[in-house]
Amino acid sequence: MKQLVIICAGGIGREVAWLVERLYLADHFPYRFVGFVDDQVRDTVEGYPILGNIKWLESQTNKPDIVCALGDPIKRYTVCKNLEAAGFKFATLIDPSVQMSKHVYVGEGSLIFANCVLTTNVTIGANVIISPSCTIGHDTTIGEYVSIMPGVNIAGNVNIGKYVFIGIGVRVINNLKIGDESLIGGGATVTKDIPNKVVAVGTPAKPVR
DSSP states (O other), rough: EEEEEEOOOSSHHHHHHHHHHHHHHHTOEEEEEEEEEEEOOOOTTTTEEEEOOOOHHOOOOSSEEEEESSSHHHHHHHHHHHHHHHHHOOOOOOOOOOOEEEEEOOOOOOOOTOEEEESEEEEOOOOEEOOOTOEOTTEEETTTEEEEHHHHOOSSSSOTTTTOOEOOTEEOOOOOOOOOOEEEEETTTESOOOOTTTTETTTTTEEEE
C-alpha cells in the first residue's frame, strides 16, 4: 500500500487528517497515512507523528504520495512545484459525503471536504482546496491552487482563475470571472467580475487594493 504524507500540520492539515480518517472508515482509501511534514518539528499532532521538515521529505528515496495543506495559494504552489520537480506525486482526496455528477473533473492533488455539492460540467484544477459545505454550480471552472473556505456558494458559469483565495461564506453570482491571485474576503457577495491581483470585500464585493 502506498504511503501518504500531509504537508503542514496546521488547521487545514489537521482537517485533512480527519478527511483521511473518514475515508478509512468508508473503506475508500488506497493509502497508509504515515504522518505530517512540518517546519515546526515536534513529536505528534493529534496522535499523528511529525516525520520531519521539507528537507527531510526531499531526502527520502522511497517517495510517499503527498497532500499539501497550506492554505495560502502561492505558498502551496511554490512547495508543490518544488516537490513535483523532485519526483513526488499528489493524492486527490474527496470526502465520501461529497455529491457530484459524473461530469465533474477534479485535478490531481485537490481536496474536497465533507458535504460539498458539485453539480455538472464542473472543472477543478490541480491542488485546489474546497472546504466543507461548499456548493459549485454548473459549467463552472476553478483554476489550479485555489483555496475555497467553508460555506462558499458559487453559481453556474463562473470562471475562477489561478491562485485565488475565497473566504468563508462568500457568494458568487452566475456568469462572472474572478481573476488570478485575487482574494475575496469572508462574507462577500460577488456580483461583478473581479480583476487579477486584487482584494475584494463587502456586499457587493468591491476591490480595496
